[in-house]
Amino acid sequence: MGQYYNPKIPTIDNLIYCLDFGNQRSYSGSGNTSRDISTSGFSATTVNSPTFTTTNKGEFNFVKTTGTRIHSHGSYALSGAKSVFAWIYPSTITIQAGYQRVIVWMPTAVTAEQFLLSIGNEISDITKFYISGQYIGQTNQASDVTASGAGYAISNWYHLGWTYPGTGNTVIPYVNGIGITTRASAAAFGYPTFTGVLIGGRNDSTTFDYNGKIASVQVYNKRLSDLEVNKLYNATKGRFGL
Numbered sequence: 001m002g003q004y005y006n007p008k009i010p011t012i013d014n015l016i017y018c019l020d021f022g023n024q025r026s027y028s029g030s031g032n033t034s035r036d037i038s039t040s041g042f043s044a045t046t047v048n049s050p051t052f053t054t055t056n057k058g059e060f061n062f063v064k065t066t067g068t069r070i071h072s073h074g075s076y077a078l079s080g081a082k083s084v085f086a087w088i089y090p091s092t093i094t095i096q097a098g099y100q101r102v103i104v105w106m107p108t109a110v111t112a113e114q115f116l117l118s119i120g121n122e123i124s125d126i127t128k129f130y131i132s133g134q135y136i137g138q139t140n141q142a143s144d145v146t147a148s149g150a151g152y153a154i155s156n157w158y159h160l161g162w163t164y165p166g167t168g169n170t171v172i173p174y175v176n177g178i179g180i181t182t183r184a185s186a187a188a189f190g191y192p193t194f195t196g197v198l199i200g201g202r203n204d205s206t207t208f209d210y211n212g213k214i215a216s217v218q219v220y221n222k223r224l225s226d227l228e229v230n231k232l233y234n235a236t237k238g239r240f241g242l
Contacts, residue, residue: 012228016040017076017197017219022057022239029054034070038219042074042196050200056157056215057239062200064092064100064211069201076197078107079137083220084117085161085174085232087240089213090154093129097122100210103217104198106191113137114191117161119210121151129154131180133162133171148173149181154212157240159233163223172223176242177233179226215239 018038020026027034029052034044050060050068062068086102094100099120106114115135121128128151152158152175162173173180192204199217201209216236224232 012220012224012232014221015218016221017042017072017217019044019070019072019199020216021052021059022215027052027058029058036072036074040074040076042072042076044070044072044197044199046070047203059089059213059215060200061091061213062210064094064201064209065206067201067206067209069203069209070199071194071203072197072199074196076105076107077221078105078113078115080221081164081166081223082115082135083161083163083222083224083229084115084133084218085159085229086117086217087157087159087215087236088119088210089157089215090119090129090210091212093119093121093126093154094211095121095124095126096208098208099132101198101201101208102210102214103219104191104202105219106195106197109193109195115164116191118208119160125151127154128152131160131162131173131175133164133173135164135171147183148175149183157215157242159237161229163229165223174229176237177230179229 015038026037032046036042047069048067050062099118103117118132119129130147132147160175162171164171192202194203
């Protein structure tokens with residue numbers, strides 16, 4: 001097996017984007033290129049040198065002040081149901097309404113077509129973070145923001161993300177395989193102009209960049225069921241000692 005492992009990501013249909021830094025097919029352990037190991041197969045490029053280590057089988061550390069990120073270039077579909085998940089370890093949280101970007105997805109350079117997964121805290125406690133997600137469809141028919149209600153301690157590994165059914169205005173957040181309660185978000189989200197997927201930050205500013213580790217990212221072209229989300233978490237949690 002060497003320094004990498006064979007990730008036990010369960011077989012779930014409609015996986016359209018997957019970076020896993022513990023899988024040598026996705027990242028070799030050196031260099032600036034990662035590979036999306038879903039059926040899409042797009043390449044990804046590290047920017048401003050996020051630090052890779054083989055801890056927890058493989059992870060990148062992103063530093064907010066230096067603009068570290070990973071950029072995937074490709075023609076990505078937006079419309080319809082979506083689910084987005086990541087294994088992350090937030091190191092610090094900045095009090096701000098805009099939140100720190102874990103994933104920004106834009107199929108074209110049109111700001112009315114995008115979604116994101118973010119974390120942050122616009123209240124007062126920098127020891128905790130909230131998860132926030134937004135989906136804006138191709139005709140602005142779905143503009144959706146939700147945030148978790150409890151808050152989660154930084155400096156721990158979490159499997160988090162959200163699902164969107166494809167219609168209406170409800171993004172459903174999950175943490176560690178469980179659907180969570182929501183509260184209204186005070187965040188006002190802006191988007192840069194680019195095409196593709198950004199991991200760990202924006203391409204135009206460090207203000208909303210993420211500070212911490214990311215081990216893997218998956219996007220599905222459907223709304224995962226509660227059972228599928230829980231299955232995804234349970235199949236991969238052992239890598240992080242959970």
